[in-house]
Amino acid sequence: SQTIHQWPATLVQPVGSPLSLECTVEGTSNPNLYWYRQAAGRGLQLLFYSVGIGQISSEVPQNLSASRPQDRQFILSSKKLLLSDSGFYLCAWSRGAVYEQYFGPGTRLTVT
Amino acid sequence: AQTVTQSQPEMSVQEAETVTLSCTYDTSESNYYLFWYKQPPSRQMILVIRQEAYKQQNATENRFSVNFQKAAKSFSLKISDSQLGDTAMYFCAFMTTSGTYKYIFGTGTRLKVLA
Numbered sequence: 001s002q003t004i005h006q007w008p009a010t011l012v013q014p015v016g017s018p019l020s021l022e023c024t025v026e027g028t029s030n031p032n033l034y035w036y037r038q039a040a041g042r043g044l045q046l047l048f049y050s051v052g053i054g055q056i057s058s059e060v061p062q063n064l065s066a067s068r069p070q071d072r073q074f075i076l077s078s079k080k081l082l083l084s085d086s087g088f089y090l091c092a093w094s095r096g097a098v099y100e101q102y103f104g105p106g107t108r109l110t111v112t
Numbered sequence: 113a114q115t116v117t118q119s120q121p122e123m124s125v126q127e128a129e130t131v132t133l134s135c136t137y138d139t140s141e142s143n144y145y146l147f148w149y150k151q152p153p154s155r156q157m158i159l160v161i162r163q164e165a166y167k168q169q170n171a172t173e174n175r176f177s178v179n180f181q182k183a184a185k186s187f188s189l190k191i192s193d194s195q196l197g198d199t200a201m202y203f204c205a206f207m208t209t210s211g212t213y214k215y216i217f218g219t220g221t222r223l224k225v226l227a
Contacts, residue, residue, distance in 0.1 A: 034215075036217075042219055043118075043203060043217045043218055043219040043220050044203065044215075044217040046214060046215065049214060059214075088155075090157065092157075099145050099162070099207060099209075100147070100159050101159075101215060102159075103149075103156065103157035103158070104156075105155060105156050106155050106156075
């Protein structure tokens, strides 16, 4: 069976510090991968998605970037965090022909 | 651009009763998928039900069913025999089949099932 992992679960970082959130998927190959940010009252905002290694599409101009160094690994990064980067970050995967997305447990990021 | 609207930020229902959550969407495409996701207080988002736009028959999954009105661009979720474990945030989502694999989510409805 497939599983998706995210870490860390929670993170408190000062403004201006770097960020690296990691997401890995097990039990499948060549998944589509997604990063979302969830804010109260605003639902889920798609940040990045990837259909293959090295292929990243950005949805929102922002202080964040994403990379996919391996088939089942998706990383969300920032060189300098802003207060507005605080939120709940969700990673998800899907198989192209199936369409459902499967979500990870999420990372709560607080920028102080 | 596609949009998904959930006009009910919060709802409550008595245990064992039925509740309907509303969702409307806007798109110019004819082929797409619609989903309802559930996010319990533990935060792990899970799929509740999905509907293919080309299917006229409404999808059902045990106590969960949808009322899909394609012309009206409406996709409501009915939960029958509500249980305490149904307490969660519910998100409606739209996905085009144009090959971009992108979801558009609504802002969610917080449902509380009362004992």
